[in-house]
Amino acid sequence: MAIIIDGKQISADIRAEVAVEVEKMKTDHGLTPGLAVVLVGEDPASQVYVRNKESACHEVGFNSFKYELPADTTQEKLMQLVDELNCRDDVHGILVQLPLPKHLDSSLVLLAIDPNKDVDGFHPVNVGRLAVGQATLPPCTPAGCVELLKRSGAELEGANAVIVGRSNIVGKPAALLLLSENCTVTIAHSKTKDLPGVCRAADILVAAVGIPKMITGDMVGEGATVIDVGINRTAEGLVGDVDFEAASQKARAITPVPGGVGPMTIAMLMKNTLKAAQMR
Ligand code: NAD
Numbered sequence: 001m002a003i004i005i006d007g008k009q010i011s012a013d014i015r016a017e018v019a020v021e022v023e024k025m026k027t028d029h030g031l032t033p034g035l036a037v038v039l040v041g042e043d044p045a046s047q048v049y050v051r052n053k054e055s056a057c058h059e060v061g062f063n064s065f066k067y068e069l070p071a072d073t074t075q076e077k078l079m080q081l082v083d084e085l086n087c088r089d090d091v092h093g094i095l096v097q098l099p100l101p102k103h104l105d106s107s108l109v110l111l112a113i114d115p116n117k118d119v120d121g122f123h124p125v126n127v128g129r130l131a132v133g134q135a136t137l138p139p140c141t142p143a144g145c146v147e148l149l150k151r152s153g154a155e156l157e158g159a160n161a162v163i164v165g166r167s168n169i170v171g172k173p174a175a176l177l178l179l180s181e182n183c184t185v186t187i188a189h190s191k192t193k194d195l196p197g198v199c200r201a202a203d204i205l206v207a208a209v210g211i212p213k214m215i216t217g218d219m220v221g222e223g224a225t226v227i228d229v230g231i232n233r234t235a236e237g238l239v240g241d242v243d244f245e246a247a248s249q250k251a252r253a254i255t256p257v258p259g260g261v262g263p264m265t266i267a268m269l270m271k272n273t274l275k276a277a278q279m280r
Pocket of ligand 1: 166171188189195229
C-alpha cells in the first residue's frame, strides 16, 4: 500500500514556515508583505477562493487588500486599478481572480501586472524566466506539486518524470520545474502514442488532465510517486484524474483528492508573496 501524501498537513507546514519569515521581516526590516486580490463580478466559486486567500494572508501575517468590482467593470477601469497596485509600495503581490467576466480580456490584464508582483506566475516574463532557469515567481499549483514530491521523499535527480497534460497553468510549468530539479521529463497529452506505456515508465507521474480516474492502476509503475492534480466534480463527489484505489496498490506514494495538491496552491501563493516582498 502506498504512502498517502498529506497535502493538508504539508500546506499547513508551509504556511507556518512563511509566518516565521514574516515575523522576521517585520522585526528586522519593519516590512509587512501585502497581497492585493482583485475580484470582478459575483462568481460564487471565485468568492470562496478569494475568501480563502484572504484568511491565509491573515494566518501568515500579511496585509491583505481586497478589491471587489462589479461584473460590468470596464477593461479600462480594471487596467487602472492594476496600474495603481503596481505603483504601491505596500502591495508586493497582485492577483486578479480568474475567470473574468466574458467582456474582459484576461491576457491583457495579466500582461499589465508588474512581473515582480505577479504572484500567480502567469506573466509571460515569469514564464520566460522559468524556461531559462532564472529566479522567478513560479505558478502556484505546479510549484505545489514539486513541494509535495520533495517533502514526501521522492528522489528527483535523474528520475523519469511523466506529466500528463500540457496546459499553461499546470502541465507545461510542472515540466519546466521538474526539469530544473534534474528530472528526465516527458510531457504526455491527448495525442501521445501508447499513453499507458509512457506512464508506466514513470518514477514520478503527474496527472493534470481533468478526466475522472483516467489514470488506471495498470498505467502506474511499481514504486512510482503519483501526484494527482485533477479536481473533477462527479456524482461520487470530488474525484481526481487517477484511480486512487488501484494506483495506490502500485505506487510508492500518492496524493489523495481532495487533500493532496488542492491545499498546496494557496500555500504556494503565500510563499510567492513572501518571495516577492523579499526580492524587493
Ligand atoms: P486543461 O483542460 O487546460 O488541460 C488538460 C490537458 O490534458 C490538455 O493539455 C490536454 O492535452 C490533456 N488531455 C486531455 N485529454 C487527454 C487524454 N485523453 N489523454 C492525455 N491527455 C489529455 O486543464 P488544467 O487547467 O491543466 O487542469 C487539469 C486538472 O487539474 C483539472 O481537473 C483541474 O480542475 C485541475 N486543477 C487543479 C488545481 C489545484 O489543485 N489547485 C489547479 C489547476 C487545475
